[in-house]
Amino acid sequence: LIYIFEVTDINRKLYEETIILLLLMTAVVGRAQTSLDLLPVGTEAPDFTITDSKTGKKIFQLSDKKTQKDKDGKTVPGVWTVLDFWASWCPDCRRDMPMVKAIYDKYNTKIQVVGVSFDTDEAKMKKYLGDNQYSWLQYCEFKKWKETKISKDYHISWIPTSYLINPEGKVAFSTVKAEEMMKKLDSLDQAGALKPAQVQTALKKVYNESIDPMAQIDEALAKAKKNGKFVICQVGGNWCPWCLKFADFVEKDAAVNKMVNDHFEYIHVNYNRRKTAGDAAVKKAEQLMKRLNNPQRFGFPVFVVLDETGKVLHIQDSSFLEEGKGYNEEKVLRFLKSWTPQAIKG
Known part of the structure; x- marks a missing residue:
């Protein structure tokens, strides 16, 4: 038995709206499932190192940001660190990047921001960062997303995703929305938890942006x-x-x-x-x-x-x-x- 329905403008509009609703629901559910899969609060953050591509020298190591003792036995305060997992080919990541920049601009004297890119083409990644003037530190293995060690270490099944690592080197917060990370940092700052002394003093701005x-x-x-x-x-x-x-x-x-x-x-x-x-x-x-x-x-x-x-x-x-x-x-x-x-x- 076959039923034949006449396609009307009303039916077509209802169909299109239903499809859009289903896609949005899928995205929301996907993000919710991903949030549950992330490393729990209190987990020791997996260590990683960024090296100079030309010299091989270490530029950054996450474990260096932990609270530690110096050679004289004095406590050196650790640094809050935001890890932002992204890729230049990812539409959701590109949509979130202005908020990540807002986080960097607002808190770069109080926290360390590190981008973790899943790009495979170094030239394209650098061009995207340069064109948009995203200047924070970047880590990239230049492998396919699922083949990277860091994606496995941090349980990354959706991007963008970001983690906040506390001064003791443990996961303090995780989210798949950059605006939620901003809210978390705002609350920590209002509570006095983010200290300017924990990071390098901001350097003097020398570029005059108002002249030709x-x-x-x-x-x-x-x-x-x-x-x-x-x-x-x-x-x-x-x-x-x-x-x-x-x-x-x-x-x-x-x-x-x-x-x-x-x-x-x-x-x-x-x-x-x-x-x-x-x-x-x-x-x-x-x-x-x-x-x-x-x-x-x-x-x-x-x-x-x-x-x-x-x-x-x-x-x-x-x-x-x-x-x-x-x-x-x-x-x-x-x-x-x-x-x-x-x-x-x-």
């Missing part, structure tokens, strides 16, 4: 021509911790500071191509990069050496100047000495 970088470069070139110097453009932004670290390093390292002041007009060139800045700003950022021979392909900060005429002499990848959690004086001086006017002109 093209005019800034022109002004530096005029000074360079007058004083017999070259120009070093440190391209980056106040959103980039390693950019601020280098500026701080130049200011505090006497030998590097002298080398820079003697031979260069050293400027901090702000780069912002986020769509939220507006179409005009994006276009200006593209013009700036074109003028400097597209240095953004090396990540940030990136250093562009110009002669007094504005010709690009060299683009320096800053990762080759790093050592541990900072910069190496010998490497930086070698770079600077190689591109002074005297070295180039003889």
Whole structure:
């Protein structure tokens, strides 16, 4: 027996609304099931290490953030750490990332934020992070999600997912919604649990976001021509911790500071191509990069050496100047000495 129903606009609309409702219910149930599968509160957080891809040196280890004793027996307070599991190919993750950035911007002097990416393509991951100016620390095995050790260790069956690890190295909270993590941090902060002293003091912001970088470069070139110097453009932004670290390093390292002041007009060139800045700003950022021979392909900060005429002499990848959690004086001086006017002109 076959029943034939006439398809009407009302039936079609009801069908579409039912399908949408079922999809939403599936997503909600999926997230609820995933939340139940996560590591319970009080579990010792599985340790992992982030190393420099070029040097192999350790940049970060989760267990280092635990409360411990120093060599004199004094207690060194641990640090609250947010682990955000995500991937650039994941729509839900991309939707949550602005909230993760809001967490980082609000609490980066009180907590450690670490992204744990399940990307398999390093170039695509870095491009996504750079384009959106997401500058917090990232861990990635560059394997398929289910093949990664860290996904098994942390019971990750849905992304985005985030964990909050307390100063004792134990799971304090977990969620599949970034806004819930923000609420948890807000409550801890209001209770006085998040202490600025537990993390590195915020570095001075050196990028002037209100000036035209093209005019800034022109002004530096005029000074360079007058004083017999070259120009070093440190391209980056106040959103980039390693950019601020280098500026701080130049200011505090006497030998590097002298080398820079003697031979260069050293400027901090702000780069912002986020769509939220507006179409005009994006276009200006593209013009700036074109003028400097597209240095953004090396990540940030990136250093562009110009002669007094504005010709690009060299683009320096800053990762080759790093050592541990900072910069190496010998490497930086070698770079600077190689591109002074005297070295180039003889």
